[in-house]
Every structure is written in C-alpha cells, then in structure tokens.
Amino acid sequence: MPPLDLTADLVTLTRALCDLPSVSGSEREIADAVEEALRALGHLEVLRDGDAVVARTHLGRAERVVLAGHLDTVPVARNLPSEVREDPEGPVVWGRGTVDMKAGDAVLLALAAALREPTRDVTWVFYDHEEVASELNGLGRLVANHPDWVTGDIAVLGEPTSGAIEGGCNGTLRVEVVIPGKAAHSARSWLGVNAIHGAAPVLQRLVEAVPRVAEVDGLTYREGLNAVGIRGGIAGNVIPDECVVTVNHRFAPDRTEEQALAAVRELFEGYEVRVTDTAPGARPGLDHPAAEAFVREVGSRSGRPPRAKEGWTDVARFSALGVPAVNFGPGDPALAHADEERTPIADLTLCFDALRGWLTS
C-alpha cells in the first residue's frame, strides 16, 4: 500500500484509514503505516510498543495535552470499502470504523502533521486492542509499561461524540451467571435437571431490573444491565447440565467497581457469579483549567455544552493515572459498531478546527 498522506483532506485520510481493515488483533499493518507517516513528519519523537505508536513534541510548553485514538475496529460487516454518501443531513463517510474511530484518528493524525509549533506540548497516542477484553488494551499496556509516554495535564480521547465534549464515563463489569443442572438422556428427562430451564428466573430478573440514573459533577449518567451472551446444551438428546448467562453492567462513575459488583451479586443472589472483566468509570474532570479552556473553545464554535459519556472509554485509564480526560470526536456514538456506521463530514471539520484552535491559542 502507498504511505499514509497526513496532509490529505480529512475525508481522504479517514477513508484511507478505514480501507486498511484492522479488526482487533490485526492492527500490525495500520500501526506500521501510522508510525511511518509520523516519523516522516520530522518534528515529533516517535515511540512504539507492540502495535501502539506514540509521537510527541518537546517544545518546553507550560502544559502537555495527550490526544489519543485506538486503531482497531469491531469485525467488518460487509461495510467496507468506505464510501462518501449523501445523507439527508449532509454528506457522510460510510463504512466500518468511520465512527469508532478512524474519523477521530484522521483528525488527530492531520493535526499531528499540521501543528508544528502548538502552544501546548502534545503527545499523540494511537493504540491497539480497544474493542476486546480489557486486559489486551493497548493503552492499558502503555500505562503499565511506559506511564511517562502517556502522562500530561489533560487527555482528549478522539472517540465519537458528535463533536461535543463528553466528560468521564460509566464503568463496565462483565460477569457470568452460572445455572447448574444435571445431565440425562432427553428421552428420560425426568432423571435430569434442565439448566436452561433454570435460566428463566435469571433472565426474568434482568427484564425487571430498572437501571439507575446518576448525577455526577453536574452530568447525568444512565446505567445499563444486560445479558450479552447465553450458552447451554451438550447435544440434541441430552438434558443440559449447565447454562451460563454473560451479563454486562454499565455503572455510573459515582460507584466503584466493588460497589457495582456487590449490586450485581445482590441481583443474582442464589447463583454463582464469576467476574470476567471489569473497568472503573471516570468522573468528568471538567474543573481542570486546561479542560475549561477546551470547553470554552468547543462551546464558542459549536454551542454544545459538555455532557456525560455513555459508553466506557479509555478516559478511565487516564483518570487512573491522575490525568483528567474527556472524549471529543466526530461521529454519532449511537452508530458505533452498527452495520450502517457513518460520520458526517461536517463533524470532521468541526473537531479539527476546535482542537487546532485550542492547541494554538
């Protein structure tokens, strides 16, 4: 493939990134391309860890801003190669990754090329394995291996927010609820105990649970509690001896992981609950001076006030390092992972201009 041209227009750069498929675990090629393009700029120190690439200025500015984006996507659903389409609301870039989050990556990469002397020192971070299990996360690996590479006064994650600043994020917890049974031949089912039938009350508790809505530092966080997987059954003629329901709980940042788990254990009292994956939420952190300047810059351009981030994002990893972090990027987060994933071209320009304004003011 030809090298990435970071000086191309934002649509061309977004499409070039999308058309280089990089489902989680297969980010090598795109990471190589990003590293090569950043090195070619000449004004950045470029570092690499696995398939994560870090590039930064050393201008001796009073503040350092970290701008980060992940390079991986969820699996392609016959929605590549990317296209430019006309939506009723205006032109969009359509295809896997346009929302989550190669349009955001394109904005950051274009800024990395355009801003040779920003008024704030900048660290650009592009990383792998965001769409899969938390322990694989490339930003988590950087935080563990090289915390100095990703530290700053404030971090901005280019995740989709339709060009609004979204503060903090919900935490996320995944558990397996295990329903036991006893195997038997299905012709003599009364000799067994059907574990799948035993899952009925577990699912009913999920149906009846009313998720909490929490106000945190002035922003509103909506929780969620959902089965995201179920499995059970040995063979077509055997009464199943186990059924496992995988549950994902999204919890507001006023709760710790331990508090969220306690709530889930209480809901499923009487059943074995195995934790498979957990990540803390992050409070909004909009009271930091650098964050306030960014909020003013975005507000003056778009008129959009900051709001709570609904999905878990890696802002929580910065939060754990003591670095306040917000989400800000092109694309409607409701379209992330959708087959009809698409981002308004106007979002690309808005995000690029707002970040450039902030980093050069």
Place this chain on the structure above:
Amino acid sequence: MPPLDLTADLVTLTRALCDLPSVSGSEREIADAVEEALRALGHLEVLRDGDAVVARTHLGRAERVVLAGHLDTVPVARNLPSEVREDPEGPVVWGRGTVDMKAGDAVLLALAAALREPTRDVTWVFYDHEEVASELNGLGRLVANHPDWVTGDIAVLGEPTSGAIEGGCNGTLRVEVVIPGKAAHSARSWLGVNAIHGAAPVLQRLVEAVPRVAEVDGLTYREGLNAVGIRGGIAGNVIPDECVVTVNHRFAPDRTEEQALAAVRELFEGYEVRVTDTAPGARPGLDHPAAEAFVREVGSRSGRPPRAKEGWTDVARFSALGVPAVNFGPGDPALAHADEERTPIADLTLCFDALRGWLTS
C-alpha cells in the same frame, strides 16, 4: 481371527463379539465374521448390503418373524477386552457392547444356529451405524434399498430391556425457537432490543409446560419437552439481536409428527419455530396375534409384563413399513453407553429361552 462359533455357549459368543471392536463406521470385520458364520450354517439364505447382513429361513410357515440387532457400538472407553465378573446380583459379562447390544446379537446368532426348523419363518438382521446420525442407519438403508428383506408379521429388536418386552417408542422432534432483538452497543442498551432477555418468557413456557402422559394400546408413554441448547450474543459489549433455543420434544406414539409439531407451535405461539429434526414414534403393536403369543411366552418365563420403551429406537423403522415391532433383549438399558456397561448372564439365558420357546411353539 478364528471364525465365530455360533454353537458356543452364550457367554463365550457374547465375549467373542465384544472383543471384535466395531465402533460405528468400523463394522466391516464383524459383519464379515457374522456373514461367514451364518453362511456356514447351511440352512439360511444369506444376503448382504454394505455392512448389514440378512439371513432367513424359507420353510413356508404361516408367519414370518424378523429379529434384528445392530453390530456397532459407541466408542470404547478402556472397557475392552470383555470379562466375566461377579456382581452382587450374580455373574455378568462386562465391557463395551455387552449391553448395547452384542449380548442381544449373541442371543440372535445362537438362535439362528439352533433353530433349524422354527415354527415361524425367521429373518435375522444384523446391521451397521445405529449409534450415529439417523441418515447413516443400516436398518434405514435396508428399508430403503430392500424392504422385502426386512418385512414380516412382527419384528423384535434385541435392544437391551432386561429381558422385558418394551413396546413401541416415543417420537422425537427438535425445533429451534427464534427470539429476535435489535443490536446496539451495550453502553447504550436502550437503543437496542435484548433478544436474550426476550427468551425469558420462552423458557418460562418450558418450565410451566406439563408433559403429557399417554396410554397407548395399554402401555404408558411419558412425554418430554426440553430445551437442549441455547445460544445468543455477538460480543461482550453488544446487545444481542437473536437468541435461539433448541427444544427437543419426545411425544407419545398416539401422535403423529405433524400433531407433535402443532402442539409445539401452539406452545411457542408468537415466535418463529424452525424444525431441525423429526422422527415418528411407534405404537406398541401388541395386539397382533404373533405379538400376543410372544408376550405370553415371556410372561410365563419371567413374570414381567410388557412396558413402554422410553427412548426412540429402530422399532419405528419397522413401524413405518407397517410391521409391528417390539424391543426385547438382555441387559439394563440404563447401562447402555456407560463405561461400566455389563449384562447379567441370567439375562442371556432368559432371552434365548423365551425366543426359542416362542419360535418353536
């Protein structure tokens, strides 16, 4: 190996058959041995189709009885070679196949040799591929290729019944019940429809369903309705857009496959129901005069009344040809496929004597 000696005692013959392993798909050697031994008798017409062997008398009797056994077993589980062991209840032949169903085959082969002039014409059938997918079944192949080879007034399958007559069998139907949903990111679950949560009422209907108990021709059949599989979920952060529950219905032989399916469709009204697998039941057929004579013969020797067969067996294949069929053989069916498979030697004698009495009276 030496030829099979069909005039040996029943224990020796059972062990010789067991010690010639013949897991489904590997029946060639045992089928060759059986064919050779039956041809050597001289008083039978011997036919062959694949690894199925058919031998029959042509004595011009008023009735023809078909006696059948399959030659294959489930995989060996370190339970060969066979042994004679002392159980608390008496001596047993132990090892793979002793129950399902080489002890039964031994009884039939010994009778084939012993009964040179039975009072009913006899067709002996030994076939392959009973323990695997229905479409491979050797008896099914004979019914399709050579229905005249396996037709008679009544059929007896030597499957294990502990020496009782088990009449007919339940039919079996497998369906998939499909619960639709709408995918969304689990951080914004309110934008989706959770198909796994939607399975709660489907499972609840299964929990509440009371299986029918049906009296058919004097025998009692217990039905079953069970989820044997469930699947749903795309990824740990996606609201699932489909959940599929696989349901196995065992239905009494007073219902056709169509009636059973109608009952299942009614139970799951409002959901898509896909049929994946269906096989009819078989009525006991004990009102046939030849069956009545057999019931009397067994009753006078063992005192055991006929009962319903719980699992689906190949009697249904005879039933489909219009031939009433029952199960009657040595060994406890609950030990079929068990690692500790074993058959009381007393069962061998009982079955041999009862069949000889019936076929010579």
